[in-house]
Amino acid sequence: ANADKTWGITPPISTVLPTPAESYSTNLLLEELRRQNTFESASESKKRERILDDIQRIADEFVRRVAREKEPKNEVLIRDARGEVFTYGSYCLGVYGPGSDIDTLVTAPRYVTRDDYFKHFPVLLEEMAPKGAITDLTAVQDAFVPIIKFEYWDISIDLIFSRIATLTQFPPHKQLYLTNNEYLRGLDDRELRSLNGTRVTNEILNMVPEQSTFRLALRAIKLWAQRRAIYANIIGFPGGVVWAMLVARVCQLYPKAASATIVTKFFQIIKGWPWPMPVMLKQMDDGPLNVRVWNPKVYKADSFHLMPVITPAYPQMCATFNITHSTKTILQRELERGSDITDKIKASKLAWKDLFVKHTFFTSDHKYYLAVIATSTTKEAHKIWAGFVESKVRVLVGDLERHQSVALARPFNKGYERQHKVKNDHETADVQNGSLAYLAQDDDESDGDAPVKKEVAVDTKPEIKPESIQEVKVEMKAEDDDAVMPNLPDFKSDPEHSKIKLEDLPTLGAKIYTTTHYVGLELAEGSKSLDLSFQVNNFKQMCTEWERFDKKLNFLSIQHVKNINLPDDVFEPGETKPSRPLRKAA
Numbered sequence: 009a010n011a012d013k014t015w016g017i018t019p020p021i022s023t024v025l026p027t028p029a030e031s032y033s034t035n036l037l038l039e040e041l042r043r044q045n046t047f048e049s050a051s052e053s054k055k056r057e058r059i060l061d062d063i064q065r066i067a068d069e070f071v072r073r074v075a076r077e078k079e080p081k082n083e084v085l086i087r088d089a090r091g092e093v094f095t096y097g098s099y100c101l102g103v104y105g106p107g108s109d110i111d112t113l114v115t116a117p118r119y120v121t122r123d124d125y126f127k128h129f130p131v132l133l134e135e136m137a138p139k140g141a142i143t144d145l146t147a148v149q150d151a152f153v154p155i156i157k158f159e160y161w162d163i164s165i166d167l168i169f170s171r172i173a174t175l176t177q178f179p180p181h182k183q184l185y186l187t188n189n190e191y192l193r194g195l196d197d198r199e200l201r202s203l204n205g206t207r208v209t210n211e212i213l214n215m216v217p218e219q220s221t222f223r224l225a226l227r228a229i230k231l232w233a234q235r236r237a238i239y240a241n242i243i244g245f246p247g248g249v250v251w252a253m254l255v256a257r258v259c260q261l262y263p264k265a266a267s268a269t270i271v272t273k274f275f276q277i278i279k280g281w282p283w284p285m286p287v288m289l290k291q292m293d294d295g296p297l298n299v300r301v302w303n304p305k306v307y308k309a310d311s312f313h314l315m316p317v318i319t320p321a322y323p324q325m326c327a328t329f330n331i332t333h334s335t336k337t338i339l340q341r342e343l344e345r346g347s348d349i350t351d352k353i354k355a356s357k358l359a360w361k362d363l364f365v366k367h368t369f370f371t372s373d374h375k376y377y378l379a380v381i382a383t384s385t386t387k388e389a390h391k392i393w394a395g396f397v398e399s400k401v402r403v404l405v406g407d408l409e410r411h412q413s414v415a416l417a418r419p420f421n422k423g424y425e426r427q428h429k430v431k432n433d434h435e436t437a438d439v440q441n442g443s444l445a446y447l448a449q450d451d452d453e454s455d456g457d458a459p460v461k462k463e464v465a466v467d468t469k470p471e472i473k474p475e476s477i478q479e480v481k482v483e484m485k486a487e488d489d490d491a492v493m494p495n496l497p498d499f500k501s502d503p504e505h506s507k508i509k510l511e512d513l514p515t516l517g518a519k520i521y522t523t524t525h526y527v528g529l530e531l532a533e534g535s536k537s538l539d540l541s542f543q544v545n546n547f548k549q550m551c552t553e554w555e556r557f558d559k560k561l562n563f564l565s566i567q568h569v570k571n572i573n574l575p576d577d578v579f580e581p582g583e584t585k586p587s588r589p590l591r592k593a594a
């Protein structure tokens with residue numbers, strides 16, 4: 009029926025059916041993805057379905073309660089009161105793995121507010137879910153996207169909420185279609201953002217010719233992007249939604265192709281994409297809101313997007329505004345690599361596993377790194393502080409890459425979280441400045457008051473010698489006018505410790521938390537020295553001027569780390585840590 013349909017905004021490139029070789033290659037790809045543990049078992053998936061059924065029941069009861077509370081005399085309203093549960097994210101796309109969460113959206117009629125949601129839903133979850141099913145519940149009401157997070161039978165649930173202000177009663181279950189733009193009327197920004205994930209995901213699925221082909225190809229691309237450390241929206245790489253849209257666009261261009269072919273074409277098409285021409289799955293449509301839609305002709309800011317990928321649901325937005333020159337360069341290199349390898353797979357010279365080989369960010373890609381170390385004295389404070397610093401790493405990257413001696417600044421796609429046990433200010437300062445000499449066992453808050461366990465948890469991994477730490481310790485406080493990054497490659501250091509103290513720090517055996525983001529540097533040709541103090545101080549100032557920064561709880565330090573001084577825990581078993589080249593005997 010769909011034989012001649014144009015998927016997307018251009019006619020397809022080819023509508024040929026898979027050759028036997030392409031079908032065979034797709035089977036091999038499926039096998040490799042199984043071997044790599046990207047699928048979960050049928051029983052685990054069944055568990056997810058049960059959980060979603062439960063959440064639907066709880067959502068219905070929630071809406072009924074609010075109806076009774078607010079309209080006690082309106083029997084019809086109470087009788088027909090129900091909510092509707094949707095998903096978004098990897099579960100909705102059908103590309104989730106064993107560790108994935110379920111990104112879930114609860115919607116309700118107009119009389120149910122966000123305040124009602126935060127007042128009732130956590131209580132109802134505890135009340136209605138099987139005993140002990142729900143753990144680790146946290147509600148974050150004032151977030152950009154307000155959210156209730158919890159574990160349900162050990163599966164993480166991200167639960168968000170929006171009402172539909174144009175509906176007083178919901179249709180029967182499964183008959184509410186959020187793709188309808190009219191449902192956006194009358195909502196505030198947080199509600200609009202909450203609806204957006206499901207609306208975008210639904211449109212992506214609607215815009216691909218063959219969902220099973222799309223899903224398998226997307227699994228391959230996601231695994232590849234994770235292994236190559238180029239998967240992280242917040243850090244400046246594409247996130248899951250962007251990778252999904254890119255794969256979906258390739259599916260539109262080859263509507264009949266098998267997944268293996270889509271993966272091969274993905275690399276060819278995306279590596280040659282004439283950026284900044286945007287990747288779009290459908291034409292822009294108009295909607296009922298007075299909001300901005302991505303348009304580089306009208307909005308100057310939009311014209312700076314380097315690799316625009318536009319979401320398919322109104323109001324269309326650029327999902328890749330985070331990408332910088334450096335991350336674009338890295339992506340381009342990885343796309344070239346992927347293209348070469350998939351060509352060779354096609355020629356039977358390589359196998360799919362070769363596409364998924366792990367990155368070499370720490371083992372051989374860089375000689376010099378910056379370590380952005382966010383420190384806090386409590387776990388709760390650290391969540392907030394580390395999250396904020398993480399969201400700013402790409403700003404630092406943008407500043408670094410504009411430095412004339414820097415060819416490229418590559419952020420690693422995830423931060424390293426560590427816990428430390430320190431006994432005095434001196435040790436605290438060491439940790440703040442990158443020492444791993446006081447690592448504590450990674451454990452949860454439950455041991456916070458258990459003195460016995462505390463004693464055991466000290467110094468389990470004293471592998472980094474204080475001397476090597478000394479070498480990378482560089483004072484770079486915003487207040488220091490003469491703080492200068494060491495010259496490269498002649499590496500000097502400032503042995504002085506940070507002067508800021510964490511005033512609240514108990515004197516004995518306190519736990520402190522760090523999250524470290526590594527940024528790999530490539531120097532411009534011919535540059536012998538590098539002074540990054542301006543960029544570093546700017547970054548520290550920007551972060552510490554944040555209204556929620558609390559100098560009693562939080563600290564930020566940026567250190568220079570040479571490859572040979574990288575900490576052991578960034579290497580996996582079997583990886584070789586860079587070492588000083590052996591001198592030839594004279």
Ligand code: 3AT
Nearest residue numbers: 096097098099103104105108109111153205248249
């Ligand atoms: P997993 O299988 O869960 O690892 P995923 O694609 O489902 O992959 P997430 O659960 O992290 O990834 O995110 C699902 C969606 O939630 C993606 C994005 O639309 C939204 N989202 C995630 N993190 C944020 C954030 N910090 N701010 C805004 N939206 C976010």
Ligand code: MN
Nearest residue numbers: 097098109111
């Ligand atoms: Mn998810």
Ligand code: MN
Nearest residue numbers: 097109111166
């Ligand atoms: Mn999630």
